[in-house]
Structure formats: structure tokens, C-alpha cells
Amino acid sequence: MSPQPARLAQNRLPQGGLIDRTKPITFFFDGKRYQGHAGDTLASALLANGVHHVARSFKYHRPRGILGAGPEDPGALVRIGSDPATMVVNQRATEVELYDGLKAFPQNCWPSLRFDIGVVNDLMHRFLPAGFYYKTFMGPPGNWMAFEPFIRRAAGLGPAPSAPDPARYEHMNRHCEVLVIGSGPAGLAAAREAARTGARVILAEESAACGGRILAEAEGDALIEGLAPRAWCAAVLDELAAHPEVTLLTRTSASGYYAQNWVTLFENCTDHLPPSEAGNLPRHRLWRVRAQQVILATGAIERPLVFNGNDRPGIMLASAARTYLHRYGVRPGENAVIFTNNDDAWRSAFDLHDAGTRIAAIIDTRPDPAHRDAAQARGIPVRLGATILATRGRRRIRSIDVAAFDAGGVAGRPERIACDLLCVSGGWSPNVALFSQSGGSLRHDETLAAFVPDAARQAVVPVGACAGDFALSDAISSGAEAGRAAARKTGFVADATDHAAGETRNGTPPYRVTPVWELPSNRPKSRIRAFVDHQNDVTAKDLHLAVREGYGAVEHAKRYTTTGMGTDQGKTVGINAIGVLSGVLDKPIGEIGVTTYRPPWKPISFGAVAGQHVGALFHPRRTTPMHDWHVANGAVFEIVGDWLRARVYQQPGEDFVAALQRECRAARNAIGVLDASTLGKIDIRGKDARAFLNRIYSNAWMKLEPGRCRYGLMTNEDGMVFDDGVTACLADDHFHMTTTTGGAARVLAWLEEYHQTEWPDLEVYMTSVTEQWAVASICGPRAPELAAGLFDDIDADPERFPFMSHASGHIDGVPARVFRISFTGEISYEINVPASYGLWLWRTLMERGGPYGITPYGTEGMHLLRAEKGFIIVGQETDGTLTPVDLGMGWAVKKNADFIGKRSLTRSDTARDDRLQLVGLLSDDPAFVIPEGSQIIASAREQSPRTPMIGHVTSSYFSPNLGRAIALAVVAGGHGRMGERIHVARRDAEPVPATITGTDFLAGLKDAS
16 A cells, blocks of 8 residues: 655645755654654644644543643643654653654553543543542542552553663763853843853753744844844854854753752753664763853743633644744644733734734733734734633634623623634743742742742843843843853953944834733633643642642642643743632732742653663772782672672682682681772871861770771761771871771761861861772781781781781882781781782782682671671671660770760660670571571560561671581670570571570680680
8 A cells, every 4th residue: 555645734834934845854643644844843743734633631631732832832742653662752742853754643542642531531520620639549448449550550641661762861061151041032142242251151042943032933123233133143153153162052951950050951962863863872961061150041931821611722822823933834723813911912913914814803801902003903803801701622622702801700792703723822921940940039020920030049140031021122131241241250351342232123012911810701610621730630720629628838739739740840830820829819929929940940851861871881880900800710799889899709610608618718727818999998187187086986096106007986976886997097197097898988978077067177188099099908827928028118027017007118119008907807917009009919919829828718708707706797787776885896985085976875775785786696506507687586485476576697607617607696685695595587497596605706616615
């Protein structure tokens, strides 16, 4: 069968617009084939083909058309593509750029857009008011569980992709002196003036072309610096392109404004291209920009009017109709009505009329609009002091009922007017979202009937319509001055000849508006459906209900009704909802305030948020300088924090357990070597470093001599242990701190927080040096023999190089720091060399240690060896609820000086004798290794689902050096229960008897022998 020919675009003007008429484009919507042109959006191309019904609303599944022409559109949401991996849902048709072969589909409808079974919700709307979900899920689950699955299946707007996304995404980081957001006349003027000073300027424009409203208006008799507006725009862009310090970003929206002028920009790189042309380019890019000065030229958003039946397809913002007319060469209707309360919408009526559209009427709620004579001169019927009572037409508007109204309500007999396009305008609201996100305050401007920027909290200046300056000349002058001032504040000086922008002339009269937030109807109240939020199906009646039910505060009403909580973030909703609340509460709008503007300004993709951090790059694993050696020698790795650490080294024909046992025997009988490079290492300097450590650690540090080391515990504010490690005194004002591998970043952040917020008077400087030092720790009875011939200038004899001391020296000329500390209980030397020598050190130790039986051991062996000595691992023996005393380490708590958490240790609860305390466990069966995490009970006869637990096992191993199983556990009052028999509960088996012992199993073995 031959393909269906593309349908003719019957509403396309024969000339005009910014589309490329030499490049026709075939696209598909809802399975039908249409034709558009390069430069079209999906919305403009559909309107050119006479298609208005494009979507269904979220709650009631009502037909939705194209209300706006950009990101403000709340209802025209579509799905692009059908491939499970590449399809994209919830895309605004007004922002989807057309490309050849584009396939778009309606969503939130089944089985079809025209016949959607979900419309049953609309028929039952009286039973689904605001707050329905909250009320439904109250009470016992039995009341609602039967229909919960249906509600959950109905939730959402489009299907989530079911296959991995093959696209690529990027992050970019930039600094600039001036960031200009928005490229309308004010933004272009600001960017040009700042660029002329030589400052680094970034100009971000969210659409495909710069110019803002200039591109959407008839040029008429307006002149900017002697040029027609579009010509002036092109000239400014040419000048900006010639400046080397200017970055011009189109298809880029500012998604979030954060502290210290940190702004995220969301760039759409390839969605406007056919997949065959995208190549290896990123789909989206997230720019993270730190700007010294920000200029917001984000314009204003036209808002609809709230009246009965205001949500039908074919109802469009008056400014959107002008945009489709002048930017895309599309006449969105043949027989139009304009309904407004301000002067600006009359311009849409005149432009549509001049383009050949029949204007059936201009309806103005005001009695004295400025353009009445101009309308009469064109022969356009006018209805003043009137309102629309109702509309008709299911999938496209067919007619309206109009009547006069006053303070008492509807007056006079209704008149029916046929139309296929209704252009509405309730006035303009400055786009203050980013200004509010920056922390700036807003005030209500009675003249504009809108909220405008007030006091700024960051280095940001709103200009143009964003600041409430709607006149073209005012917008350009304010933008130019802001650009010069911003550059001046960053140290750049404008040339005197560039300080004055040329004259701007525009014949448009000043903008006037008389606000009206909720228009009356002669219909019974139960039949009035005046929509405030077109996407979430929130009506004025819902806001009335919210107030009656106690949700009158604007933030409460928003959440109770879901007003403004759709993908459009309430761009056309906000002030209308506040206005309705104002009428219900009988309070001025300024007293009610606004809801909080939060990032993102409009939806951005998860891929852009993730950037390159996906797959193997999602959480990159860090490796030590010795990693390649470990891989080549059979290491089995485990993830510790961000690091890959060798867990055990399996030789050919050896299983995990056998390898572990071999390594641990070697460490006790010959030499074991461990790659300890991953330990957190923090360099601490300053004349107050010692005093700082004395407040951080629970034990004393004021008398630690240079050349000595000390083990310390850190407790948080509630006295619980959260990290441990050894810190060496390199000099009176210089210390080398070690932390656990997984806790390094957390500890450094904790130290910095206390230094900056609690003790800023202390002169202390902390630097992470974890990656600067590679560490190999050798231990075992023959370790001194290896060390004796290893160092150039360090006497390694344990008698002269005692435990808990350190020395600096060299190995074959390579600088090294050596610490006599041990985590195994054996004689140990922890050797630190610059990281670039790490692999060399490891190979040197393996070569020279061969005659002494050197054996590498991994983290599992380290855990077993330390457990034989009863040494703790923070995060395994501790869980954030144990104090140093609970761990049997009361000796590490100083009595006569303060430290973080000390006061908490004196609380009656933390001083109880029956707290969980660290003990050793020996099972009656020496071969039985108690599972870690097992619950401990007092008696085997007590085992039942309600048997109280008196503790749990934290670590458990079979020790080859002791010839039996050992375990560490925390038991209630354990320190006073030495020798007591307890039982370890097992699922579906008899409890295992065990005996409570001390934690140093090696010492216990010696005592027993």
C-alpha cells in the first residue's frame, strides 16, 4: 500500500513568519501524516493543519488543545517516538521542534485520543473533587485497597521508557562575569553592553532563536536605533558573535538559581534533529554556571481568564495567537473571538483581522478600553463590560454565550456567537520564578495586577518585562543600563562611546489592565466549571472548597488542590489561583502572597541531571597505585567506600576460605603485607592544631610529643563513636591523621564544620592527602628482619623504634614516612611513600621479603587478624549507638578536658550498666562459625517470636591461628557477664550455646595455656 500523502496545511499563510518554506517536512501525529516546514514547532505545524485537539487532561481526561506557544502551555503534552529506549513523554507540543519523520503520539488516553475511556472521570467529576485522594486513603486499608490498584494505574501522564536510554548527556562548568538569561530586547541590550567592556558574558535563550517577543510581533512602525526590530536583533547577535568572550546558548533554559549566583542551564542539543543526524552528540547538556552578576530578562507570561468552559481546544492565549501568526505564519482560526481585560489582547484581534481571520467579536470586561475606535474602524464588533457565560464544542470550540455583567452578576440576555478560535488574555505576569529562586522578595503591583521583583538577595538584576517594564523602549534602556552596571561591578569599564543606546520608537500605547479573577455565569453552581489549572483539572470551585475545609493559606490550597503542581509548574496558573483565593477570603492579593518558586523552572531530563555519571561512571571506583599488581596476582576485590580493595588473593586451585586461612597464618608466623593506601589521611597544621585535636578526640592530645603516635576515638554530639584512627605528631604544629577508609570524607567534612562554625578562632588548616601517599603495612614476627635492611636512614629495631612512634627517612632514596602502629597485634611497620612510588614499594617489599615468607593479605584477612586481638571496626562493631565505654575503651576517654560528646557520656542513659557492650563469644562447638548479625538470647528455652534479644553478633570468623571459631558481639551488660553461657538464635534450628569472653582471643589463648 502506498503511504498516505501528507495533508495540506490549510491554515498556513502564503507568506510571512520565520519558517523556511523551502524545506517542507513530513511528520506524524496520532498515526496521521502531516506537512510542516523547517522552523516549525509541533504545535505550529498542527495548527497549520487545523489540528487543535492534541491531548487529554490528567484527572478528568478532558480534551486539551494548544493554549500557549512556549513553556507556559499546560495542556498540549505529547509523546515523541515509540521505541522503548528512546521515546520521550510529557513533551510540550509548543516546544517540540519539527524534523523530518518526527512521530508524535497523544498520551494519557486509551484506547485513542478521540475515544478515551478515562473520560468517565469527567462524567463523575462531582464525586472527584479537590482532596479526593486524601479523603480516599483515610481510614483502614480495607476501605480502599480494592480500588487502590485502579487509582495507581491511572496516575501519571505518560508511560515510562522500558529500556535503557542510549543517548549521551554532558555536564559543563563555567565561570563568567555576567550571565544574561533571556534574549528578548532587554536581554540583548544587556548582553551587548556587557560584552563591549570585554567581560565574559553568557547569554542563554530557551528557544531556538533569539529575540523574544520581537519575533512574535508585527513590526509595524517600531524602530530600535533606526532599525526595524528584527533587523536590530540580527545586528546585535552579529556583534555578540564577534566578541571572543561571549558564549551564546540557544535552546537553553535556566532551570535553577541557587546560592552565590550558581545557576544551572539546561541545553537541548539534539532533540530538534532527526536521530540519523544526531550522531554522537550529547542529547542534553547541563551547564553549571557561577556568575559574578546575573541579569534576568525572562520576560512575562500571559495568563488566561477564569470563566465557565474556559478549557476547550481552540481556546488560546491572545499572545500565542500573535506568535503563531508572526513567527510561524499560521492563522490558528478562521472565525475568532477575543476575550480580555487589558489593552494588549486587542493587538491580537487587529493582527488576526489584518491576516484574514474574521473577528466575530472583541469582548472586554472593562467599559472603556483604549482601542475601541480602532476596532470600529476595522468593522470589528465589540462587547464591553461583558463576559463569557459558557462555551460549546467538545474537541474544538464551536460557540460562546456572552452577556453583560456588573458587581451583581450577569445582566441582560445572553448572546450566542459562533467561533472556532477564542483568544483570551487576563493580563501579563512578570516571569519572576528565577528571581524568587535566588532568594529575592516579591511585591504585588496593583497597576499591573501582578507580582514584581522587590528586594534582591544576590547579585541579580531583573530587566524588561521581568521587572514590569512592558514598553519596548523601557525594556531596552533598562537592559542596557543593567549590562553596563554589571560589567562595571566586576571590574570592567565601558567605553564612553558605548554608553548610550540609540533611540527606540514604538507606537504601541501603554499597557493597561483591570484585573478580574473569577468571572460570573448564569449557570447553576453545580454546572459551572471554570478551570484555573488546565493540566491538573483544578477549578475555581476546588479552591473555594479548599478554603471551606481549612486550607486557605496559599501553600496549603496549592497542595490540597494540586494547583500549579503539574509539569508546567503553574506558569499560567499562579496569580489566577491567588486572585480566586483573594475573593474567597476577602483579602488583598498582596496579603495572601505567592507560593514558593522552586527549581527546575521547567522539567529537565534525568539524563541531564546524571550527565556522564552513568553505568561504570555512575559511582567511579577508586583504586590504589598497587591495583594492577593485585589484579595480576589473583585478588578478589570488594568495595569499601569509594575504593576497590583486595579482599583475598586466591592462588590457582585455591578457594576463598583456603586463601584466607593461608594469609592469616603467614601474618602470624612470617610476614604479611597489606595495601593500606585507602585509609583516610588528613594533614592538619596550625599553631592551634593540638588544641583542635584535643577537642575532637575523646582522649588527651596536649602532651603528645613529636615523633609519637596515638590511637583516638571520635564521638559525635550524643557521645557515640563514629570514627577512629591513629594520628601522628610530626611537629608541634603538624599532625598526620588517619581515618577509616569509608569515613574519610565524612570525617574531613565534620572537622571543617566544627572549625568553621564552632571554633573559627583556632588557627588550623586541614587538607586531605589520602591520594598523595601510598601505604604498605608489613606485620609479623619476621617483619623486623625485612625492615632492618629496607630503610636507608631509619633504625627499624623495635627496641629503638618503639610501638606508636614514627620516623621519616628513605628507601633507596625515595622519601618515606614509617609508622610503628598495628591493626593485627603483631610487630608492624606502616610505610608511606609518595603515591607515584606505590607500585615500586610493593614490588620492592615482595622481592626483598621473599626469603622471609612475605605473603600479601587482603581486607578479609585484616578483619580476621584484628578480630583475634579484639580490635574494633567502626561501622561493624559500632552502629551509632555505642559509646567508648560500651566498647570497653573507657581508657580512651579523658576525664579533665572537654571534647565533642563528653556531656552526653554523663547522661543517666549512657551510663547504664545494662547497655549493649562489646564482648567476645566462643561457641561450644569450636568448628561452628556463628552467622554475623545473629540474635543472642539468654536461654535456649526462651526461643520464640517474642523472646527478648539481649544482643547480636557483630563479627564472626574461623581463626586458623586459634584453631577454632571466634566472634565479637554486643550484649546487654556484657562486661559484667564474663564466663556466662548464652545462646545464639537460629531460624528453624536449635539455638547455639556459647560463652561470653574477653575480646582479645590471642591473649585468652595464652592465659589458657
